[in-house]
Amino acid sequence: MPGTAFFWRDPALPHVESRRACHSRACYKPHSHPTFSIGAVDAGGSIFTGSKDGKVALGNGSLVLVPAGCVHACNPLPDAVWSYQMLHLDAQWLQAHAPALDDDTATVLHCPRLYAQFCAMHALLFSTASAGEKNAALLAFLADCAGARADLLPSERKPLPLQLAPVLATLQARPSASLRQLAQAAGLSPYQLIRAFRAATGMTPHAYQLNMHVNRARSRLQTGAALAQLAHELGFADQSHLQRVFKAHAGITPGRYRDRGS
Template sequence: MNAIPQAFEFWQDGRMPYVETRRSCFSRTCYKSHSHPTFSIGAIDEGNSVFQSSFGTPQKISTGTLVIVPAHIEHSCNPLPDQAWSYQMLHLDIAWLNQLYSEFQKQGLDLHLPQHKPLIIKEEILYQAFSDMNETLFDPEKLIIEKEQSLIYCLTQLLLPHFMLEEIQKTEYLYEDFLELIDIIKSSERFISLEELAEQVGLSRYAIIRLFKANVGLTPHAFQINLKINQARAQLKQGISLAELAINLGFSDQSHFHKAFKAHTGITPRQFQLAAAQ
């Protein structure tokens, strides 16, 4: 891939609203454990990092490695201590990807909760195919139809056939109660305390923590912050002011929102907003 003159850059286009991609160069930023509502594919361009998830064992990964993270799967990927790394990260809308699977008569992915473990692949042909496709998305000289065709071809002909995703064993322990908890959190404009959640569903605080860790790999509070950050990403693209957004999402103040956003995305809300507007 060509040298990148800036630390990070985003590409998105309203004509292809189902894909967003990012390239980061020589980054030392570390991320908190988090998840995305999208199906994500990452590629390590340079350096070494450690990938971790509650649904697998920590793994050291290096240049030329692809990391596939199904929607809603808790994970983190950070450089080794005192080292920098360069990487790419592509996010795909899960409904669009399911439709693509359907067109090729492949089994779809879960739209709501995690069913598959992350997957790590070290294969030069696949890494290069992904990098070439991502380069096409970033290329301002390429027509939108070329970008769409490159994405679909790369996914269906090169990448997806190699993604042998292992299903996560779901627990039936109070699963309906867990779904109710998710709905309560998603419908609230503010953060809900553990005590409030316990009162609303009639479970102990311990049981609620256990449910969240078993099903999404995060504590209830971490899940709520992660949900708010994903909501913030969408609203920042619409140009909303940071102060207004912090209040709307239930953060105590703009500083609290700023710190949480950077811890989950590696950049500030303003940096994300400016990059998304380009």
């Protein structure tokens, strides 16, 4: 049975986006989101990387809380399929409405009650209920999420080395800057920059750039952007290049992502 994916977005609730994937074999490169993400495993098994515990096995009913900017990946077991649900929340909205969840380390929860509540809330998002009802259910779930992990020790935030601050500033100003330009900004050789950047962020500079492009593509696709124009805007060689990179990060082609969210 081929895998299927369903997206939900509502202009009345711009701070949340939802996804369901059934019988999926999609594998993801290590990546990050500008959003706070919550995933739930409905069937099958997978391996999650990105928490302080290293690789963590997930099964039916597992929940994963992934902070904005946290490099992670979650892939099915070899030669197997899995089904899951994914929720993405605007990071600033989360900080204002559920600050207890605003952390920098991914958390895995195995709580049947919380999983059942997540499923009910997620189903409500896909229903014809009012925006007010959906938002109330979301806030209630987040409050219970915070309670479920309240006994976990807070993580120690690791500030980015000051030497790399000019690199991130360059990437924000020029997302397609070359490795040599980034190395010059940091006063390092390209090889030194790759090692230092990977140690600090979990990605090489090139992987970080691709991840930035994919996250920008997500935002533009939600407005119905044309793929050829988007590929040009983001500095991809062509539309096919955009499609390959986007699918490797999101598990779905940009065209399907755009059309299924409409």
